Amino acid sequence: MDKINLVWLKRDIRTQDHEPLHLAEQHNLPYLILFIFEPLIIQYPDASPRHLQFQYHCIKEMNETLYSFGHKVHVFYGDAIHIFEFLTQKYEVKNIFSYQETGLNHTFERDKKLKLFFQSKGIQWQEIQKAGVQRGSLYVREKWQENFQGYVDKPAINNTFSSEKTILLTHNPFELPFYLQNNLQNYPSQYQPAGEKYAWKYLTTFVKERGIKYMQSISKPQESRYHSSRLSPYLAWGSLSIRQVYQTVIQSENYVRYPRSYEAFISRLWWQSYFIQKLEKKPNYETNCIQPAFEDIPFGQDEVKLNAWKKGKTGIPLIDACMRCLHSTGWINFRMRAMLVSFLCHYLEIDWKLGMYHLAQLFLDYEPGIHYPQFQMQAGVSGNPIIRAYNPIKQSKEKDPDAIFIKKWLPELSLLPKELIHEPWKISSIEAKMYNFSLEKDYCNPIIIPEKADFTLLKKLWKIKKLIKSNKPEIKQE
Numbered sequence: 001m002d003k004i005n006l007v008w009l010k011r012d013i014r015t016q017d018h019e020p021l022h023l024a025e026q027h028n029l030p031y032l033i034l035f036i037f038e039p040l041i042i043q044y045p046d047a048s049p050r051h052l053q054f055q056y057h058c059i060k061e062m063n064e065t066l067y068s069f070g071h072k073v074h075v076f077y078g079d080a081i082h083i084f085e086f087l088t089q090k091y092e093v094k095n096i097f098s099y100q101e102t103g104l105n106h107t108f109e110r111d112k113k114l115k116l117f118f119q120s121k122g123i124q125w126q127e128i129q130k131a132g133v134q135r136g137s138l139y140v141r142e143k144w145q146e147n148f149q150g151y152v153d154k155p156a157i158n159n160t161f162s163s164e165k166t167i168l169l170t171h172n173p174f175e176l177p178f179y180l181q182n183n184l185q186n187y188p189s190q191y192q193p194a195g196e197k198y199a200w201k202y203l204t205t206f207v208k209e210r211g212i213k214y215m216q217s218i219s220k221p222q223e224s225r226y227h228s229s230r231l232s233p234y235l236a237w238g239s240l241s242i243r244q245v246y247q248t249v250i251q252s253e254n255y256v257r258y259p260r261s262y263e264a265f266i267s268r269l270w271w272q273s274y275f276i277q278k279l280e281k282k283p284n285y286e287t288n289c290i291q292p293a294f295e296d297i298p299f300g301q302d303e304v305k306l307n308a309w310k311k312g313k314t315g316i317p318l319i320d321a322c323m324r325c326l327h328s329t330g331w332i333n334f335r336m337r338a339m340l341v342s343f344l345c346h347y348l349e350i351d352w353k354l355g356m357y358h359l360a361q362l363f364l365d366y367e368p369g370i371h372y373p374q375f376q377m378q379a380g381v382s383g384n385p386i387i388r389a390y391n392p393i394k395q396s397k398e399k400d401p402d403a404i405f406i407k408k409w410l411p412e413l414s415l416l417p418k419e420l421i422h423e424p425w426k427i428s429s430i431e432a433k434m435y436n437f438s439l440e441k442d443y444c445n446p447i448i449i450p451e452k453a454d455f456t457l458l459k460k461l462w463k464i465k466k467l468i469k470s471n472k473p474e475i476k477q478e
């Protein structure tokens with residue numbers, strides 16, 4: 001049997017600044033690179049075809065680069081343990097190099113089982129920390145900060161590939177099933193293009209020009225599409241490392257010329273890793289309120305309202321435009337994400353747990369470490385001292401005053417003047433005739449009129465917050 005090493009790619013599909021690939025290349029044995037589409041992950045309620053499509057196309061592009069070195073990423077479909085059983089029957093596997101996976105409990109549990117399996121076979125599994133985050137750690141803020149800074153300050157790895165280290169599998173019994181392969185081959189053009197090459201294009205244009213207006217555009221649904229970095233899917237699936245982005249930005253001329261924008265951007269890279277670390281410490285953020293005192297708040301379950309929100313048919317133009325834009329492209333900016341959650345939980349008074357997987361599936365950049373803490377923060381159930389209920393009409397008038405974003409995603413409103421478009425239920429019968437518009441026929445009645453919301457649950461949330469602040473014992477009875 002051939003003695004080999006394995007490199008297991010997960011959310012790190014790239015050829016450069018990749019430590020597991022570097023370690024494999026330094027070793028004297030040949031190595032096989034693999035990626036597994038796991039039913040465990042695919043069938044989890046946060047997953048969606050767009051995530052798989054993005055990954056699949058990242059791998060495809062990576063293989064174009066690896067081809068000239070005789071290497072390739074072998075794609076498997078099945079339970080990780082079965083695939084490693086197969087590979088260890090075929091080869092004498094000595095080492096497995098991978099990044100430490102961060103995320104939810106089901107992959108953590110899988111890894112615990114795999115560790116035992118590898119131990120039983122005498123295989124060394126070397127897992128490298130990602131951006132200073134420690135998996136399942138007893139997190140200490142200072143330690144994480146030190147880890148993160150140490151990581152971004154180190155030179156990025158220049159990966160090289162030598163063809164004599166190649167192992168290619170001739171027969172793969174765990175190939176992607178035909179139906180899945182067919183689905184993944186499609187890549188809707190409305191999504192950001194996948195892969196390292198495009199990731200660098202986005203990064204370069206952001207540093208050279210797009211990011212100059214980062215701060216003044218970040219909250220606006222239309223302007224942010226251009227001036228925000230748009231690096232989130234590339235960071236979430238690993239086409240770029242945090243270090244590559246960090247170093248490219250701080251070494252750029254514009255970092256010195258426009259510090260307000262680029263410093264603000266750098267702080268978000270820091271948050272990214274910070275939030276991922278927090279979820280590692282408490283993976284139950286996915287299912288439980290960060291502040292347990294909020295667990296008993298009687299959030300609603302109204303299916304009609306929930307479905308209207310999910311489909312972008314609430315009758316509130318900015319809310320619907322954001323949701324439909326997400327359905328189509330997989331991306332909206334931070335403020336609009338926050339507003340969608342705040343509208344669900346504070347205006348419609350629906351349980352945050354009923355909305356979180358829906359957005360996870362729609363986000364092309366879904367990253368559990370950011371998603372769950374942010375979702376809870378906007379739902380007001382985290383430990384944050386402030387609860388924000390974004391008024392969707394105020395947001396609409398302030399952030400999309402000319403309704404450019406709304407008109408793009410709600411073409412049925414495109415003939416209305418900007419003065420009427422933000423609250424179409426206020427259109428008088430004369431105006432309706434003038435614009436040949438019928439609220440019921442052309443659009444829909446609002447499921448709630450924002451200015452009439454009574455915020456019963458929000459008031460409860462605030463009451464508990466105040467009790468927590470003053471540390472009163474009756475908090476348990478709320």
Ligand SMILES: Cc1cc2nc3c(=O)[nH]c(=O)nc-3n(C[C@H](O)[C@H](O)[C@H](O)COP(=O)(O)OP(=O)(O)OC[C@H]3O[C@@H](n4cnc5c(N)ncnc54)[C@H](O)[C@@H]3O)c2cc1C
Binds near residue numbers: 233335366
């Ligand atoms: C309810 C909710 C859910 C979210 N879910 C996700 C998610 O699943 N995946 C995701 O990448 N972002 C998530 N975000 C954070 C943020 O909205 C996106 O990172 C951002 O809009 C991505 O666009 P960008 O790359 O242009 O961001 P930029 O502003 O250019 O930021 C650069 C990078 O920093 C990180 N970042 C930005 N904002 C934050 C933040 N507030 N907290 C932590 N890291 C941040 C991201 O990796 C981002 O790509 C969520 C926000 C909210 C309110």
